[in-house]
Amino acid sequence: MIYNRIALIGLGLIAGSIGLAVRKRGLAGETTGSASTAKSREIARNRGLVDHVCKTNAEAVAGADLVILCVPVGVMDAVAAEIAPHLAEGATVTDVGSVKRAVIDAVAPHMPGYVEFVPGHPIAGTENSGPDAGFAALFENRWFLMTPTESTSEAAVARLQDFWEGMGALVARMDPDHHDRVLAVTSHVPHLIAYTMVGVADDLRRVTNQEVVNFSAAGFRDFTRIAASDPTMWRDVFLNNRQATLEILGRFTEEIFALQRAIRRGDGEHLFNHFSRTRNIRRGIIDAGQDTAEPNFGRSAGGL
Template sequence: MIQPLVPRLAIIGAGLIGSSLARAAREKHLAGTLVVADADPAVCERVRQLGFADVVTQDAGEAAEGSDIVVVAVPVGASGKVAEVVGPRLKPGAILSDVGSVKGFVVEAMAPHVPAHAHLIPAHPVAGTEFSGPDAGFATLFENRWCIVTPPEGADPQAVARIVGLWRAAGANVETMSAQHHDLVLAITSHVPHLIAYNIVGTAAHLEETLTSEVIKFSAGGFRDFTRIASSDPTMWRDVFLTNRDAVLEMLGRFTEDLTALQRAIRYGDGDVLFEHFARTRAIRRSIIEQGQETAAPDFGRRAAEKPKHEDS
């Protein structure tokens, strides 16, 4: 029998990310024993029904006991509390990791609870959907997506290699960087985009009631795509903004300055400024498609599937 990558793997939190990692580990036989813990008894029951874990428990400490790798997959704001429970139960050489969208705060919150005989190696798989909970996960979520590992200074290289290996085995491409740099990059690629999506959907909701119903009706003009992002888990995103405040405010400041410039061009009818800006942003899209982080299918494939059978040529 082939030795599994991780003899005992514990995943704390069975939401979208935790349950997807569990499914990937299950499907690819990455763990000798796969333990999933969730504080919510209803979630535990559902995980048992879905059957993607060997052991299911409400007790994070019990899950951590004897585990080689413990991955905390809870909203960032709860990571310190979980580490407090899990830390004392970590065996010598065990690795505590996470999947949080903010890394500086997570290190601050978790590090004090990690005993000297264990390792803290945070990670962030940059993948997801707008759905939450154990039913939302799927085994291929991380395939060809990036996972950013942020080893603290002086981290044990072997421990880093094991976390990198786990995510590669789950299908992800792995990059390492500092927690601080991660938080700056994610502020612009993820946190500010989510905030402005939440914001414009909120603006539409504040309109007079008849107008709001028309916004829903005619949402295919662009608004619809924002509502998808703006339906992501509220607890997770509240925590992101509270814990990555400085980088988000910095990037939000740049966003607002740029928007003011476009607004000014609209007010004064400066078509050249608008055209030049709009033409430039196309190049960035092209790069993303070239790097395989997106397909070129129009309209997110909503129509693409129907296209070939109706095409003229």
């Protein structure tokens, strides 16, 4: 048991997975959670995501020594303002937002001096969202990045690290601006590209949607998974990590124009060289335990 009472604000995929992992691994005395809709609260109650499902965020945070903000980045400001007067003295407040600089700017000003704020981001998720989507194993062998500020006490940071390691995660610290740049590469721009490609396929006149669906196993289907992610969450990510996203996107379009030019000119050597140097990263990801080595992510076996 690392905390006495943990409050989960917002009961979607991430909070649900935290709630289930905390229970399974005995990391807290008790857990509370709040969600804005009655339906989400009912599902959370039925699935046992937390011990006490609360109607208001204020009620959920009362007496908690750890508060985890699991809401879209765009509402962090309002939620922080709402809970601030109800936070217990000495409580740690953390979050799971996919961007860190904007969350710090939104949350930190509201935090009372007697509260520790440790921004964080678990690099884990699925294409599903909502209170139905969570599962206890989500964070196992996945990274949790912490971006503590200078004013955060070392004791609060170390305790939060113990908590995430207790859920099976790997933990690292990072500068918030660097975090936003790294995630623009490994998450934000890939999502934008996937959303774009799926949108293009959906919008063609000369190729039907049924053809796209039937013949998607040749590559396209891989893109549809992340393009099925939560639209609100992703809108907020792009609005709040504008600079890094646009920078990486600029690099991407530069490269795609170079490859487009090679195709137009019939420059097979340029294409071959480019396609040859991209295998190593996948090998590194598999060796680091961040993906399966099974062909087709394992879904071919048995002819899915």
